[in-house]
Amino acid sequence: MKINRVLLAGGTHGNELTGAFLIKKFERFPQLIPRYSFKIQTLLSNPKAFAAGVRYIDQDLNRSFGQGFSGEGDLIAYEELRAQEIQQLFGTQGKTPADFIIDLHSTTANMGLTLIIDTEDTFTLQLVAYLSLVHPSIKVYDSGNSGRSQDSLRSLSRFGLAIEVGPIAQGVLAAEFFLQTEALIFSILDYLEKVNHGEVPSLEQQLTTYRYVKAIDYPRNTSGEIQAMIHPQLQFKDYQPLSPGNPLFLSFDGNIINYEEPSTVYPLFINEAAYYEKGIAMCFTDKQQVQVSS
Numbered sequence: 001m002k003i004n005r006v007l008l009a010g011g012t013h014g015n016e017l018t019g020a021f022l023i024k025k026f027e028r029f030p031q032l033i034p035r036y037s038f039k040i041q042t043l044l045s046n047p048k049a050f051a052a053g054v055r056y057i058d059q060d061l062n063r064s065f066g067q068g069f070s071g072e073g074d075l076i077a078y079e080e081l082r083a084q085e086i087q088q089l090f091g092t093q094g095k096t097p098a099d100f101i102i103d104l105h106s107t108t109a110n111m112g113l114t115l116i117i118d119t120e121d122t123f124t125l126q127l128v129a130y131l132s133l134v135h136p137s138i139k140v141y142d143s144g145n146s147g148r149s150q151d152s153l154r155s156l157s158r159f160g161l162a163i164e165v166g167p168i169a170q171g172v173l174a175a176e177f178f179l180q181t182e183a184l185i186f187s188i189l190d191y192l193e194k195v196n197h198g199e200v201p202s203l204e205q206q207l208t209t210y211r212y213v214k215a216i217d218y219p220r221n222t223s224g225e226i227q228a229m230i231h232p233q234l235q236f237k238d239y240q241p242l243s244p245g246n247p248l249f250l251s252f253d254g255n256i257i258n259y260e261e262p263s264t265v266y267p268l269f270i271n272e273a274a275y276y277e278k279g280i281a282m283c284f285t286d287k288q289q290v291q292v293s294s
Helices: 017-028 047-052 078-090 122-134 175-196
Strands: 005-010 039-044 100-106 112-117 139-142 159-166 205-216 228-230 247-251 256-258 266-268 282-292
Touching: 005 017, 005 175, 017 039, 017 100, 017 175, 039 078, 100 175, 112 122, 112 175, 122 159, 122 175, 122 205, 122 282, 139 282, 159 175
Parallel strands: 005 039, 005 100, 100 159, 112 139, 139 205
Antiparallel strands: 112 159, 205 282, 228 247, 247 256, 266 282
């Protein structure tokens, strides 16, 4: 296997500034990127949304791929047009197809430094296991069961992942997360260089992953209006166990709504600001131990 082209994408959501400004930094100071055996291309994914300081113009770009575009007459939303442009450039049948995509995101949830993968194939597991040794604080979220492997920007290449960092408010830069994300990018590129030179380290280890189970919404009335908030004991507790009987929501009249399902789960994206419109209060995951072998 040889990596010929890597795509670094940021600003897929226009108000997530960590990724957008990292792309701008790399484009302004290309000499800061070491020389690799593969070509690195950068992409400010949603320039109109970035300029306007909003997540998107018409619809979520990161859910606009893989739609089987049939012609401009069928494309209405700006993000549909943008997704088509990106796919025609970097998709597997594009003009400059990417072998690996790194898509940069930030979240208002307390997810620290998270790698989002869509599959647990050998190549991906070896990569994230290596990264977990270099950056022990990272978490690995397997979103494969969520359907994101079909409609996200990272789905355009055979291999890829998203980096999600937070908590960061929308429209805000945080130097600590900016630097951590940059360091993680270079660790990924270093590993891909090792792949090209046949120098991949031999890894035999247990890797913790958090596999998507389902998303849940806030309690709502018949008009669709939210009737309860994330319980204070759960707020900012991403990746922490949520067991039967634990507080889940707090209604406006002070009633506690407990988690009543039979098994312990590990919530992610708790109270993510961008997910209110999607009807998602959090995502439930299962914590798994995966054996990584060379």
